[in-house]
Amino acid sequence: MTAAFSVSGLGKRYPHFELHDIDLALAEGEIMGLVGVNGAGKTTLLRILAGISSPDSGTVEVLGHSLPREQVAAKRQLGFASEDMRLYRKRSLRWHMDLIARAYPDWDESYAGILLKRFALRAEQLLDGFSHGQRVKALLLLNLARRPRLLLLDEPTTGLDPVARVEVLEALSDVLRDGDRSVVFSSHNTHDIEQLADTITFLHEGRMLASCDKESFIDRWRRMVCQGDWTPDLAHWPQIAALRRSGSVLELKIRDFSDDLAGRLKGQGLDVRTVHPMSLEDIFITTVRAGETA
Ligand SMILES: Nc1ncnc2c1ncn2[C@@H]1O[C@H](COP(=O)(O)OP(=O)(O)OP(=O)(O)O)[C@@H](O)[C@H]1O
Numbered sequence: 001m002t003a004a005f006s007v008s009g010l011g012k013r014y015p016h017f018e019l020h021d022i023d024l025a026l027a028e029g030e031i032m033g034l035v036g037v038n039g040a041g042k043t044t045l046l047r048i049l050a051g052i053s054s055p056d057s058g059t060v061e062v063l064g065h066s067l068p069r070e071q072v073a074a075k076r077q078l079g080f081a082s083e084d085m086r087l088y089r090k091r092s093l094r095w096h097m098d099l100i101a102r103a104y105p106d107w108d109e110s111y112a113g114i115l116l117k118r119f120a121l122r123a124e125q126l127l128d129g130f131s132h133g134q135r136v137k138a139l140l141l142l143n144l145a146r147r148p149r150l151l152l153l154d155e156p157t158t159g160l161d162p163v164a165r166v167e168v169l170e171a172l173s174d175v176l177r178d179g180d181r182s183v184v185f186s187s188h189n190t191h192d193i194e195q196l197a198d199t200i201t202f203l204h205e206g207r208m209l210a211s212c213d214k215e216s217f218i219d220r221w222r223r224m225v226c227q228g229d230w231t232p233d234l235a236h237w238p239q240i241a242a243l244r245r246s247g248s249v250l251e252l253k254i255r256d257f258s259d260d261l262a263g264r265l266k267g268q269g270l271d272v273r274t275v276h277p278m279s280l281e282d283i284f285i286t287t288v289r290a291g292e293t294a
Pocket residue numbers: 014015016017036037038039040041042043044045
């Protein structure tokens with residue numbers, strides 16, 4: 001299968017930040033969610049994939065095109081939307097739609113019409129009068145109606161009200177209905193990522209902490225509530241990513257969960273009372289705090 005993108009040994013240095021040695025790929029037809037705290041490097045990675053910024057090391061291939069050499073061909077087939085992108089405030093949305101329709105032969109006017117209705121936008125209104133959420137939706141419409149094979153979205157749901165958020169998430173999942181289109185989006189909202197993404201990538205301080213398909217990701221983690229005394233030996237168990245004590249009750253956050261764990265903990269004097277799945281948010285916070293790979 002062709003990769004929507006693949007990067008290898010990717011590095012980018014800024015005076016106070018470095019993206020370190022990222023190896024990452026996404027199969028066509030899939031959605032990847034990028035999770036990371038402020039300043040983790042999500043935008044930096046997206047801008048490199050969009051051909052807006054060049055890496056200092058490593059290789060980047062987007063839709064079979066090697067960047068930066070073949071970036072014109074790649075850019076024709078990818079869409080990139082981020083909050084800080086400028087639209088012409090004194091022009092209408094219709095004016096922007098016509099501009100993009102002239103530049104991109106794959107522009108789909110009937111899909112643009114559907115999105116206008118879905119996002120409740122008025123094509124003739126000047127961008128000047130758009131609210132933040134309407135601008136986000138306008139930017140998405142302009143990108144989605146181009147029907148790009150790869151859509152790169154930097155925090156597409158930030159600042160949207162709950163209804164608008166769901167509309168945007170639904171529009172994104174619609175993108176994938178027709179086959180080999182792919183999406184990479186960043187978000188602080190792990191619920192959005194959990195809902196939409198096939199593959200989840202954690203970035204922290206410019207490093208990739210983890211990347212894998214959502215089901216395996218969530219399946220690897222558990223929260224276990226145990227009764228008993230903590231023994232120093234347990235501190236060396238790699239599966240225990242976090243511990244909270246309240247009297248004789250211990251709450252353990254477990255990575256690489258296996259069914260034999262309860263028996264092994266029993267051998268250390270801990271009775272496992274309950275075992276719970278963990279949300280993506282909990283997994284992310286635990287991973288970042290543990291400072292290790294998920
Ligand atoms: N052009 C630049 N010059 C210098 N430093 C930069 C530049 N662009 C990004 N950085 C730095 O790189 C780091 C990562 O920024 P980036 O925007 O990629 O993070 P992010 O994960 O998208 O964060 P946020 O969630 O806050 O948007 C930050 O410390 C930022 O200051």
